[in-house]
């Protein structure tokens with residue numbers, strides 16, 4: 001063989017080898033990594049990286065690469081621009097993340113246009129999954145986690161409620177579902193307020209609630225500082241001393257903020273799909289692995305949304321043999337079921353939303369930590385927000 005023939009053979013072989021090696025599988029994540037929800041966005045990134053570390057970085061022969069973009073929180077134009085960058089410049093195969101509802105709404109049309117699967121790992125307004133056939137969600141919906149606390153209130157002597165909810169998608173969903181379940185069961189909503197999404201001053205709303213003398217206040221605010229400020233105001237204005245109970249979705253008492261809330265959070269009853277204190281072998285392993293990988297950071301519902309989102313991606317890719325074509329990928333996720341750290345879950349084939357247990361919990365001191373201790377559950381809850 002001449003030198004030239006040898007070189008030609010070598011070139012051909014190298015080309016064959018590289019074409020047999022499938023291209024990297026790029027997952028473009030849009031998350032709030034600065035601004036008021038930065039700690040929560042980081043938790044989705046952390047848990048995705050933990051999942052990859054635990055399960056290997058190659059699925060169906062394709063190497064998984066995460067490309068992460070910051071959308072700063074409630075900033076739909078930034079979310080959209082970041083998703084466009086991911087699709088056009090980075091040529092990602094999948095979109096994922098989405099902490100806040102406005103971000104998911106802004107990107108949904110791009111998923112449809114480009115037929116790119118979009119895995120929503122937190123944003124929780126019910127209608128999000130109706131905005132594109134390529135959306136699947138591994139977190140929750142607000143109606144899903146709200147209905148059980150209304151039922152619990154009815155069964156526990158609460159007859160009148162003042163409702164307070166953040167004035168955007170998830171708050172509207174929580175308010176509507178609470179009212180529907182509570183009034184259908186014979187309860188009465190004696191007042192309702194919607195609070196500004198950014199930097200709300202809760203004082204006037206707390207005063208109105210106190211003056212209307214309800215048995216309980218129901219609250220939805222997005223996880224983070226708002227819950228801390230609300231609980232503080234609730235005690236300072238003496239709503240607790242007036243015998244008014246505080247009930248909420250678990251966004252308010254997420255593990256990130258329990259330490260900052262301190263003892264005033266003790267006894268608060270919430271309903272939610274995930275607690276760090278959930279008693280199962282899967283959760284114990286998850287909590288141990290997460291806290292070892294990220295010391296000082298407590299796993300919460302954002303981490304489990306991200307972790308399960310990666311699980312869904314890995315399992316779907318195994319089924320499609322690495323194909324990320326929108327229709328093939330979505331067919332693979334519909335009806336998928338697995339054991340999550342939160343308990344058993346499945347993807348509703350009709351809505352692409354997650355079906356899961358919703359737990360009733362009470363904030364208690366467990367060792368050195370405040371925890372959401374689960375004491376009751378409603379099994380296999382489908383999103384009641386889809387009519």
Ligand code: PHB
Nearest residue numbers: 100101123124222223251
């Ligand atoms: C949302 O914007 O959809 C959202 C954000 C924080 C939460 C729940 C829902 O705690």
